[in-house]
Amino acid sequence: MRIVFLNPQGNFDRTDAYLTEHPDFGGQLVYVKEVALALGRLGVDVDIITRRIRDPEWQGFEQMLDDFGQLADRVRIVRLPCGGDAFLAKEALWPHLPEMADAIADFYADKAPDFLTAHYADGGYLAVLLKARMGLGFTFTGHSLGAQKLDKLISSTGKSFESLDDRYRFSQRIDAERLAMADADTIIASTSDERMSQYGHPLYTGAIEPTDDRRFRVIPPGINSAIFHADSSLDERETLARLRSGVRNPGRPHVVVASRLDPKKNVAGVVEAFCRSPELASGADLALFVRGVDDPWAGIEALRADEQAVLGPILDRIRQAGLIERVSFVNARSQRELAAGYRLFAASGSVFALPSLFEPFGLAPIEAAACGLAVVATRNGGPSEIFAGGAGVLMDPEDPEDMGRAFLEGLDRYPQLARAGIERVLSTYTWDKTAAAYLEQIETNRGIGVRAMEGAVPVLDASRRIRAYLDKA
Ligand SMILES: O=c1ccn([C@@H]2O[C@H](COP(=O)(O)OP(=O)(O)O[C@H]3O[C@H](CO)[C@@H](O)[C@H](O)[C@H]3O)[C@@H](O)[C@H]2O)c(=O)[nH]1
Ligand SMILES: O=P(O)(O)OC[C@H]1O[C@](O)(CO)[C@@H](O)[C@@H]1O
Helix, strand or coil, X not given: CEEEEECCXXXXXXXXXXXXXCCCCXXXXXXXXXXXXXXXXXXXXXXXXXXXXXXXXECCCCCCEEECCHHHCCEEEEEECCCCCCCCCHHHCHHHHHHHHHHHXXXXXXXXXXXXXXXXXXXXXXXXXXXXXXXXXXXXXXXXXXXXXXHHHXXXXXCCHHHHHHHHCXXXXXXXXXXXXXXCCEEEECCHHHHHHHCCCHHHCCCCCCCCHHHEEECCCXXXXXXXXXXXXXXXXXXXXXHHHCCCCCCCCEEEECCCCCHHHCHHHHHHHHHHCXXXXXXXXXXEECCCCCCHXXXXXXXXXXXXXXXXXXXXXXXXXXXXXXEEEECCXXXXXXXXXXXXXXXXXXXXXXXXXXXXXXXXXXXXXXXXXXXXXXXXECHHHHCHHHCCEEXXXXXXXXXXXXXXXXXXXXXHHHHHHHHHHHHHCEHHHHHHHHHXXXXXXXXXXXXXCCCCCCCXXXXXXXXXXXXXX
């Protein structure tokens, strides 16, 4: 059997060269790669279809056919044209997806694959186009849906829909999501909370009914336990020395943050909570993993403009609070270094903070928990289900007082939380389980036959629907 993963946004290479360096290279990439590799281990042939990029700034994505090396001989990376050679942000891909659908149909002209799995709104839209054209069934995994992002950006920035739409293309994204939800054979959600609350958003009414059991399958993602584990005995001395060199007070417990510098990840919220709580600042230091710069106090020009726009005010706030000596910056260059850094901080009883305004699932906190950190996470989204029953502490990411309280509780109860977190992650979140569940679902779907598509694929434009929703709200 050959299963295709549709993830047009680009990237995928043997060395994970740009993981988390660009805003479009995050957890979804890790997810697609890990599930694809795990399906390969189950004996399935897998193609990850993605954008071909020929850009001197983003080298390594030029070849059409590639793979992940000897350990994954069943998994191919297939890079096809979509909107020219230059790297493009995901929001710029919409007009080019029909071109990519043509290229995919040509690529499989001699032998069609057996099933598609589509990722994010853009992969979902591609699947809708391919199903109409090639009669292939598909699963849709949203990863993150536009409606929640729109809500949070409107409430946190006060910007108009028009200006946000201009930047984030919600009109295209939300329509693409609606089409993918309506047309998918199965929608894969990471948690029941994601299924009910995210797919239940009023902007998806009419496209999907979240209580319809026939349309959903909840499949939790996983962690790579060869990387994220609590055994520090194998960590390389040089890596540890480099990571430790950025830490001002290595023996103290820390509040650790490792998120992309994206406003919705709300790193500034943790900094605000830390600066406001003398009790917290007297009991712990703050450690911020910021990839791409060793010492931000010496300058942040190496970061992209949008990252500088997030980090600049954070530095100002720390300076203004007189807490420079209490904040460490760590530059982890890969997931292996990130995991070694987590273990370093776990040794001093530290907590991992996930302060996102909204987090659809959250691989970062389960990876941190597997390395022995106690988790304090946003109550908005997946973490409320992942860490239910006391495996972590939940907080309101928009309330610095509540965040301060949650961090103190996490530090105070470190031994118990760290133990409960590891148990929860190891018993529930493995990529092999994720892949086995995908395979089972795909085999079931193939047995049933492909759901018929109703009507033609319309032009993507949800702007009237979104305006009507916002007027009502
Ligand atoms: O310096 C770093 C920091 C992070 N990471 C990795 O980046 C990923 C981040 O993933 P996640 O915490 O899940 O966040 P997003 O990148 O925002 O991923 C999206 O997609 C994920 C998979 O569906 C969901 O879990 C998220 O909620 C959703 O926002 C993790 O695997 C990290 O190990 C690195 O490799 N290096
Ligand atoms: O902020 P958004 O657009 O909801 O994006 C979240 C998505 O962004 C990415 O980080 C990059 O596309 C994905 O990994 C994730 O699914």
